[in-house]
Amino acid sequence: MEILQTVLATEIVCVLRYTMHAVTASGISSDSVRAEFAEHAREEQEHMMMVAERINQLGGKPDFNPDGLASRSASQYAEGANLVDMIRENLVAERIAVDHYRELIRYFDNDDPGTKAMLQDILRKEEEHADDMHDLLVAHEGTPMLKS
Ligand SMILES: [Fe+2]
Numbered sequence: 001m002e003i004l005q006t007v008l009a010t011e012i013v014c015v016l017r018y019t020m021h022a023v024t025a026s027g028i029s030s031d032s033v034r035a036e037f038a039e040h041a042r043e044e045q046e047h048m049m050m051v052a053e054r055i056n057q058l059g060g061k062p063d064f065n066p067d068g069l070a071s072r073s074a075s076q077y078a079e080g081a082n083l084v085d086m087i088r089e090n091l092v093a094e095r096i097a098v099d100h101y102r103e104l105i106r107y108f109d110n111d112d113p114g115t116k117a118m119l120q121d122i123l124r125k126e127e128e129h130a131d132d133m134h135d136l137l138v139a140h141e142g143t144p145m146l147k148s
């Protein structure tokens with residue numbers, strides 16, 4: 001259950017980060033980037049709901065307390081100084097989430113097939129998010145900062 005609380009915190013931080021970026025991204029050709037950030041924010045919110053509902057189903061209490069949220073999360077809340085910075089921060093966060101969720105899927109293996117299946121669904125989406133951010137970074141910076 002403690003582990004699912006870290007997933008919940010990670011998703012909440014993703015919602016906050018993408019929402020902040022969707023509102024504040026500016027500069028040349030930022031419209032399409034803002035739209036992408038907004039779409040990701042919505043999808044992270046779906047993940048947040050899935051995880052919260054799973055914790056509830058398992059008899060736990062989803063931890064939405066903003067106190068300590070950042071330390072429960074696997075990824076960071078980073079504002080980014082400009083458009084390319086924002087994209088890069090999201091790419092880093094998505095890759096951390098992907099690594100974290102892959103590890104958890106191995107951990108949950110046969111003990112909890114329901115939770116494992118949910119994490120696999122979420123992981124697929126995070127992999128897409130990472131690809132999206134990678135492509136945006138290439139488009140806006142010219143070369144990817146991080147290798148896949
Ligand atoms: Fe997510």
Ligand SMILES: [Fe+2]
Nearest residue numbers: 094125126129
């Ligand atoms: Fe994501």
